[in-house]
Amino acid sequence: MSPYELKTGVRRSSYFLPTLRETPADATLVSHRLMLRGGLIRQASAGLYNWLPLGFRVLKKIERIVRQEQDRIGAHECLMPTIQSADLWRQSGRYEDYGKEMLRITDRHDRALLYGPTNEEAITSIFAETIKTYKELPQLLYHIQWKFRDEVRPRFGVMRAREFYMKDAYSFDCDKQGGIDSYNSMFISYLRTFQRLGVQAIPMRADTGPIGGESSHEFVIIAETGESTIYLDSSLLDMRWALAAQDDRKKYREMVSRATSLYAATSDEHTPLQFDKQVPRSRQIKTHGIEVGHVFFFGDKYSKPLDAKIKAASGEEVFVQMGSYGIGISRLVAAIIESSHDDRGIVWPKSVAPFKVGLICLDTGKYKVSEELYALLCNNGFETLYDDRFDVRAGVKFAEMDLLGLPIQLIVGGKSATSGSIEFKERKSDERHFVPLEQVIPFIRKQSTADSVTIFD
Amino acid sequence: MSPYELKTGVRRSSYFLPTLRETPADATLVSHRLMLRGGLIRQASAGLYNWLPLGFRVLKKIERIVRQEQDRIGAHECLMPTIQSADLWRQSGRYEDYGKEMLRITDRHDRALLYGPTNEEAITSIFAETIKTYKELPQLLYHIQWKFRDEVRPRFGVMRAREFYMKDAYSFDCDKQGGIDSYNSMFISYLRTFQRLGVQAIPMRADTGPIGGESSHEFVIIAETGESTIYLDSSLLDMRWALAAQDDRKKYREMVSRATSLYAATSDEHTPLQFDKQVPRSRQIKTHGIEVGHVFFFGDKYSKPLDAKIKAASGEEVFVQMGSYGIGISRLVAAIIESSHDDRGIVWPKSVAPFKVGLICLDTGKYKVSEELYALLCNNGFETLYDDRFDVRAGVKFAEMDLLGLPIQLIVGGKSATSGSIEFKERKSDERHFVPLEQVIPFIRKQSTADSVTIFD
Structure with a gap:
């Protein structure tokens, strides 16, 4: 057994590895084509994929690195079910907001359920019935679970599948500064995670979208074939991140401030004038990218409607300050291929290759x-x-x-x-x-x- | 990091471990009570459970042992999505058969989906489009995935939850004898798996139920609090299983024949007269048990309607011979507690304890x-x-x-x-x-x- 809990060696003659010599006609994205040709996946039905043994190994290796980096910053792993009751989503006000992307289900007793697209409500509810005092904070909880978003036109293979595998973490703090410190430690942990995965992921200021909140960054992998055009300072590519001690909040603040001070923007947020002013020509890069991670700080957006209160050191009851942090694990398999292939096929970074x-x-x-x-x-x-x-x-x-x-x-x-x-x-x-x-x-x-x-x- | 990819040490003061001093009123089963009191799980809604960090560790340890024993007999791990299209189930004829236990879903384009309660159709379909000749057989494929059965009255905690974690494997062979040999190797692997988990699981002749087929055995853990009454020869408890080479089919046949020759029956199949005739009084045991595994050999029951044909050595096209093999991983957490606790709490077998x-x-x-x-x-x-x-x-x-x-x-x-x-x-x-x-x-x-x-x- 390898440290990955995967078999160390397999024989091609008896392995389940259906490679294809022809390029599948309906796959336009290079990662989609290579994953089909390499026998990593097969479509089950629209936006739903079977992970064959070779693809499964890559998925597990990415998961392992993500897990280790979550554990390193003191996050505790739990696991919430894929199916959720609609009640909590009505309480937070997101049940109607989420629209048709949410897969709504009715059970045999006519109760409204849904396949979780994200877990802010579920985790806040666990927290609210468990933690009552500042003495038990901060807390960082995460899980790695299948999610579902009912995309109108699922395409690009596992890059935009309906059922997808994701790590989502949630932070709980007494006050805003504590919340921002948790955000920072997750931010730095993401930089480390992507470096270990062998990809360049650039943090960029982002829209908060349906999660909402005050502060948010996307992590975007550079890939010529990516969906979005991005503009950045090449110094970001040369940055290396020191492994600070878990509770060195000051150092984290400095690092995040350093990482976010350099210019990096998707085309939506790009301002040519600002780019020229802030970045010397020789360091200006225009390229494409794929979003693989997203971090949010949203204060009491969920703790208020779901009544997640704690007793502060001062004795008064306050709503807990929260953030949430996602990494798209199944999407990363495709994104890594987009950023690392040549005309003969995939070129796996060593840390995630299915075999060495x-x-x-x-x-x-x-x-x-x-x-x-x-x-x-x-x-x-x-x-x-x-x-x-x-x-x-x-x-x-x-x-x-x-x-x-x-x-x-x-x-x-x-x-x-x-x-x-x-x-x-x-x-x-x-x-x-x-x-x-x-x-x-x-x-x-x-x-x-x-x-x-x-x-x- | 421990070999389980879980953190080696945690501090109680910052761990997310909400234990309860009072016994929850609505939990009747001892494992359910102890899992709530010990902070292993919390109910999310009816029949849906959150696995808190301590419970999650146990789940992962069981999963790891199950995986290793599947790999040991040459099975290849893959992963199928939780959501399936209804089409394949219509083709196999089980879409209507399955009744209200199947969670049926309609997506935004009004296509009929379902949350997989089992995967015979899905895996047969993957096989059918991939393997065409006897030269690539036998094949053993498995996955470990969440399943859903919409129980009328979910209860007993994770013992009878609606969303549950299961390992299911599928064998593909050219002919019936090959199929039975695959069945035997899985049978022996199950005995080893349960021994490593620190529980006594007795194989018993079983009804084939909704999976169908010609041959089937249940694996039942002995626990005084189990749902079913069982009768068995105590020699079964003393049996130890040699680790035979993977391809020693003859030895496997002998072992299975030895294991199934001794008397073991659930109350449905129990015949007092036969029991007395076959088992000396001193070796007769009457106790209770919990089903944790089930193996089936069903020949061409699924390969025929789903048209999974291969070219045999003789040159003719034949339907592939199949079996399926399940282990209830989330249920095992509860079943192990049922079989191993005292009046002070849980007594974990060493192999699955969340911490040593x-x-x-x-x-x-x-x-x-x-x-x-x-x-x-x-x-x-x-x-x-x-x-x-x-x-x-x-x-x-x-x-x-x-x-x-x-x-x-x-x-x-x-x-x-x-x-x-x-x-x-x-x-x-x-x-x-x-x-x-x-x-x-x-x-x-x-x-x-x-x-x-x-x-x-």
């Missing part, structure tokens, strides 16, 4: 060597997809492995056969080395160590 | 020692709930720790203070030892090694 190594055996004569190497890789904890098929041509195997985008390919037989060594290929750079069998593990390990230089310094 | 150690500090004077011990425990990977509160009486802390049922309690201060050592208490046996601080980690480790004697020999 793709092992290809080309000759039946080299069967024993490749079996030995496969065992070695698994025993050393390197997640490996082993293409052990002999009824498939070498060219087809190479093309498929490039399509799947695993960081490292190891090729046994073929060109390497004469030299008695294994061909090592890095998918991203296409760099190749010939390495003797007994050197393969140390070679991969050395490369991995070079990669894992911490990004939080 | 409950650390209690009694004196402010011992604060430094307990902080040191907490750091030691976390650094050594022992999951610890640290009761670091000083505004709560010792008696309340002891009662709460017993209620929560963590396997080991460590008490700093109080009686142990004078001797300069730490009090070690095993929750289940109430056995106590006084151990010097520097000996605590080796002491726990020694105890854990003694426990971990493999049960698969």
Whole structure:
């Protein structure tokens, strides 16, 4: 078992991996095409997707990194049901507001239910019946659960699916300054999360939309194929985020202020004059992006109608100050592909690749060597997809492995056969080395160590 | 991080753990009462539950063991959406059959959807569009997902909730013998799974119910408080299951035949005469149980209407032979409590306990020692709930720790203070030892090694 609780090695011959050689006609977005071709997903019906084993692994790896970074800042994981009663939404006033995007359901006793599109009401209600005093604050609670938004025209695969997987967190504080400090710590945690996922996600001032509230930022992944045009200061791309202690609120304030002081705007909020004034020409970037996270501070917007009061240190009863914080996990699978692919297929960042190594055996004569190497890789904890098929041509195997985008390919037989060594290929750079069998593990390990230089310094 | 991807240690003072001193009036089942009192769950609305952080940890631990045992027999994990189109269910003929337990939904375009109560149709459809030849068989696919059954009277907490978490697996084989072999390997895997979860689950011949098919067994956990009365041969309780190689079909057949040859029946299927004839008086047990797993072999019941055909080795096209296999993960949390508690609270089996150690500090004077011990425990990977509160009486802390049922309690201060050592208490046996601080980690480790004697020999 790998640390991801996923199988370390699988054999291609018995794996459930239906790749496609043809590009599906109805998929316009590159991530949608690659996910279908690579056997990561299959559509179940409009806006609903089956995650096949390879896609499921990526989903779980993203989930794990998101979870670890939530835990790091002291958030506690819980889990709320997907189906909610309409009552709380009537109380908050959002039942009618949400419109047709909300999937409304009537049960056998004619009670009004809905498939949760978000959970502000549900978590506020749990909080209200549980926490009564400032002594038990601050609290940060999160869950990772399926949500549903009944999009008029679901499209772009899992990028804009109706049922989607999301992490949503909620902060509870005694007063506004405490609430803003929680917002800041989540803000910084998001920067770390996206860095670990191997993508550039830029925080941008945003509209508060249906969640509402006083303050809000979107986190946008840069991808040429993204839906929205964005304008930003290139210094944002070079920023690295120090891992501050959990309660170093002052440092967090400084970091957020630094991150939000640089120019970054979607086309809606873009002002050319301001851009030119604030950013030197050489640092001006115009590109495209995909929203993958969103943070809100909304004070007592939900605590008031849902009567979530606490006793403050002063003795008086006050409404708890809240924020909410989302990351679209299933959408990230597509967004990462949008930001990292080439004309041969996906190029997974190492932290989320479904397997680290793709092992290809080309000759039946080299069967024993490749079996030995496969065992070695698994025993050393390197997640490996082993293409052990002999009824498939070498060219087809190479093309498929490039399509799947695993960081490292190891090729046994073929060109390497004469030299008695294994061909090592890095998918991203296409760099190749010939390495003797007994050197393969140390070679991969050395490369991995070079990669894992911490990004939080 | 522990291997479970859950935080290794948490402080009681900042944890979201709303325990109750009073027994909730409307909860009749002991597991329901203990889960509410222990702060594991809160009701969201009828038959819908919020999993609070402590309960969530147990859910995840059960899920992990179930996953590992599915992976061990070569099953591949995927994930299907919770919402399904009604079309496939019309094709299989079950759309009308399922009655009011199925939650039917209409989307904004007036298309008929439903919240999946099970996934035979969905997985058969994925299979049908993917696998075309016997060369790619056998296949075992599973997923772990939320399901919904609109019970008339949801009750007993998560034991009979409307939204529930379940592992369901599906096997695909060329012919009937292959199908039965897949059934057998899943059957044995279930025995192992339940043993690892620390419960006795007895396989019993069962009705095939709404899933249908030719062959079916229920797995029933013995619990005095269970819904059904069961009769069995006590030899079943002493059986241990060897970990056979994945493809040792002959051995699996023998094991299943051995496990099913002994008498075990629910009251519906119980025949006193047969019981007396087959089982010596000294081995006759009458007790109660809770169904936690169910396996079915149903041949072409779904592959025929959904047209899931493959090319057999003979060249002819045949319908694929299928089975399905469920384990109720959220229900297991309650079932394990039913089978393992005492009058003070829950007694978690070690494999699923939310934390291994409950650390209690009694004196402010011992604060430094307990902080040191907490750091030691976390650094050594022992999951610890640290009761670091000083505004709560010792008696309340002891009662709460017993209620929560963590396997080991460590008490700093109080009686142990004078001797300069730490009090070690095993929750289940109430056995106590006084151990010097520097000996605590080796002491726990020694105890854990003694426990971990493999049960698969």
